[in-house]
Amino acid sequence: QKEVEQDPGPLSVPEGAIVSLNCTYSNSAFQYFMWYRQYSRKGPELLMYTYSSGNKEDGRFTAQVDKSSKYISLFIRDSQPSDSATYLCAMIANQAGTALIFGKGTTLSVSS
Amino acid sequence: GVTQSPTHLIKTRGQQVTLRCSSQSGHNTVSWYQQALGQGPQFIFQYYREEENGRGNFPPRFSGLQFPNDSSELNVNALELDDSALYLCASSRGPSYEQYFGPGTRLTVT
Numbered sequence: 001q002k003e004v005e006q007d008p009g010p011l012s013v014p015e016g017a018i019v020s021l022n023c024t025y026s027n028s029a030f031q032y033f034m035w036y037r038q039y040s041r042k043g044p045e046l047l048m049y050t051y052s053s054g055n056k057e058d059g060r061f062t063a064q065v066d067k068s069s070k071y072i073s074l075f076i077r078d079s080q081p082s083d084s085a086t087y088l089c090a091m092i093a094n095q096a097g098t099a100l101i102f103g104k105g106t107t108l109s110v111s112s
Numbered sequence: 113g114v115t116q117s118p119t120h121l122i123k124t125r126g127q128q129v130t131l132r133c134s135s136q137s138g139h140n141t142v143s144w145y146q147q148a149l150g151q152g153p154q155f156i157f158q159y160y161r162e163e164e165n166g167r168g169n170f171p172p173r174f175s176g177l178q179f180p181n182d183s184s185e186l187n188v189n190a191l192e193l194d195d196s197a198l199y200l201c202a203s204s205r206g207p208s209y210e211q212y213f214g215p216g217t218r219l220t221v222t
Contacts, residue, residue: 004152006152008150032209034209036213041218042215042216043114043116043200043213043214043215043216044153044200044213045213046210046211046212046213049209049210088152088153090152092209094209095208095209096206096207096208097207097208097209098143098155098158098165098166098207099143099155099158099166099168100143100145100153100155100202100209100211101155102152102153102154103152104150104151104152105151105152
């Protein structure tokens with residue numbers, strides 16, 4: 001079993017839809033949870049990070065962490081064609097950690 | 113931001129390659145990741161204050177350096193076909209979960 005599981009998709013939605021992206025993990029030591037967006041042939045861009053359980057909102061993006069279920073989510077409201085990208089979840093145990101552990105990424109396509 | 117060079121590179125199996133990374137201003141820690149096609153990035157190693165500060169499950173033919181100006185190099189010896197991937201450098205303010213990635217170097221081994 002991989003430490004972080006993420007459905008690779010692809011996920012196709014119409015413009016304006018609410019998108020839900022998810023990851024599950026097995027290591028209960030993970031405390032920091034990140035979402036990265038990666039456009040084709042580019043490096044990952046840090047979107048949001050969350051510490052422990054709870055919600056965090058930033059504009060159209062909301063990140064949720066449920067440590068009891070070892071499940072994290074990223075919601076995108078009012079999705080736009082410019083949101084079309086691969087979304088990677090990443091996790092780490094310590095604030096001063098070294099290795100981010102990534103999921104495989106979910107490819108999202110938003111059509112106008 | 114984080115910059116990497118070169119953008120693309122084609123090498124032959126058995127050769128050696130050096131990839132370079134300049135960290136974001138104010139960042140003194142550099143981490144290297146390998147991203148195979150269709151996969152998430154895999155941690156190779158991290159450098160902090162010019163010393164290796166953690167290493168993933170990669171063989172010793174993957175080595176690195178960090179320089180006093182916080183830039184970094186990734187060296188790969190005896191290239192194998194499976195080394196073909198996007199190599200990503202990430203910088204941070206100290207060892208941290210908050211890592212910012214460069215655009216990557218795409219390495220093709222033939």
